[in-house]
Amino acid sequence: MRIVHRRKTNTPSGPPELDRHLAFQRREWRAQQIGWIALVVFLAAALAGLFGSGPLSSARASDSGGGLAVDYQRFVRAGAAQRLQFEIETPGAGPVELRLSRRYLDAVRVEHVLPQPDSTTATGEWTTFVFAPGTRAVTLDGEPLGPGRLVLSAATGAGASLALWQLAYF
Amino acid sequence: MESVLRASAIFLFLWLVFRLTGKRSLAQITTFDFILLLIIGEATQQALLGDDFSVLNAWIVIATLMGLDLLLSQLKHRFPRLDPVLDSVPLVVVADGKLIEERAGHERVDVEDVLAAAREKHGLERLEQIKYAVLERSGGISIIPAPEAR
Numbered sequence: 001m002r003i004v005h006r007r008k009t010n011t012p013s014g015p016p017e018l019d020r021h022l023a024f025q026r027r028e029w030r031a032q033q034i035g036w037i038a039l040v041v042f043l044a045a046a047l048a049g050l051f052g053s054g055p056l057s058s059a060r061a062s063d064s065g066g067g068l069a070v071d072y073q074r075f076v077r078a079g080a081a082q083r084l085q086f087e088i089e090t091p092g093a094g095p096v097e098l099r100l101s102r103r104y105l106d107a108v109r110v111e112h113v114l115p116q117p118d119s120t121t122a123t124g125e126w127t128t129f130v131f132a133p134g135t136r137a138v139t140l141d142g143e144p145l146g147p148g149r150l151v152l153s154a155a156t157g158a159g160a161s162l163a164l165w166q167l168a169y170f
Numbered sequence: 171m172e173s174v175l176r177a178s179a180i181f182l183f184l185w186l187v188f189r190l191t192g193k194r195s196l197a198q199i200t201t202f203d204f205i206l207l208l209i210i211g212e213a214t215q216q217a218l219l220g221d222d223f224s225v226l227n228a229w230i231v232i233a234t235l236m237g238l239d240l241l242l243s244q245l246k247h248r249f250p251r252l253d254p255v256l257d258s259v260p261l262v263v264v265a266d267g268k269l270i271e272e273r274a275g276h277e278r279v280d281v282e283d284v285l286a287a288a289r290e291k292h293g294l295e296r297l298e299q300i301k302y303a304v305l306e307r308s309g310g311i312s313i314i315p316a317p318e319a320r
Contacts, residue, residue: 012270014262014302021259028258029276035190079220170179 051169052077059164067160077169078144081111086138090158096135097157099126104152107168108142126155144168172220173227177234180218184210192277193258193309257307264303267296267316277305287311 013019049057053073062069069087076082090096095118105127115138117129131138144150147170155161218231246253263274264284274280284303288294292315302314 012265012268014265014270014304018260018262018302018304021254021261024254024259025261025273028254032190032192035186039187039190
């Protein structure tokens with residue numbers, strides 16, 4: 001009895017009607033600590049680029065022959081602008097042709113294509129942009145319309161081609 | 171459909187974050203806390219509405235938020251065991267004039283916070299005049315004075 005009494009005076013405690021919550025309170029503290037760790041992991045992932053631009057997200061796809069390459073973000077967000085930067089090498093002196101898969105362009109609202117193409121035609125699975133002779137870089141800004149996986153196939157008139165995927169968050 | 175999902179996602183995330191930061195998260199509104207609250211509101215607003223500024227969309231978002239709030243309170247009412255999970259529990263941080271360090275530390279409450287509440291509500295000056303100080307679920311501190319201090 002005496003020991004119990006002494007312990008009680010050393011560590012004060014509240015009235016029983018309130019301290020009955022203590023077991024839950026301790027579980028809550030543990031859950032909160034786990035939650036804080038989760039929050040830090042979430043922020044670290046965001047900084048690393050798992051949810052948008054960042055080192056994990058920046059990527060480059062290219063044709064093995066070197067005729068076409070594109071810098072892009074692997075992880076993008078629905079409703080947020082993202083940029084594709086194409087590099088095109090064309091052997092001849094004629095107009096430069098860039099074909100993009102329609103499925104991709106259906107899922108992305110294209111805001112700008114720079115330089116402005118001389119013509120744009122949609123045929124079946126492809127949308128073809130024709131640029132002035134000598135064009136070597138094309139920038140396409142667009143917003144994914146919804147969440148999900150986006151697949152882009154691209155090809156040049158000279159026969160170089162590449163494919164890439166992006167993941168759009170909500 | 172998208173508006174409902176959007177509003178639900180924001181609602182759940184806000185609930186989770188505020189639950190994680192503990193009872194005291196924004197209980198004591200300092201000037202900076204007030205600004206922080208405004209900024210959180212600003213950051214939330216765009217995601218809630220998207221690029222649809224129609225009246226109907228605002229109605230849907232408001233109805234979703236109010237509906238979720240109603241749903242949670244109904245659930246709490248029907249399943250009392252959910253109550254602590256959703257709203258936490260009160261915690262005694264001072265007993266018989268002594269600060270219970272372990273509990274206060276977890277909730278980031280210090281003697282000054284308790285004394286401030288004691289001064290404001292009961293005109294008490296010292297910790298010994300407090301029988302119990304309870305950190306309530308709202309984040310406020312309620313004081314039960316010791317009998318001799320009355």
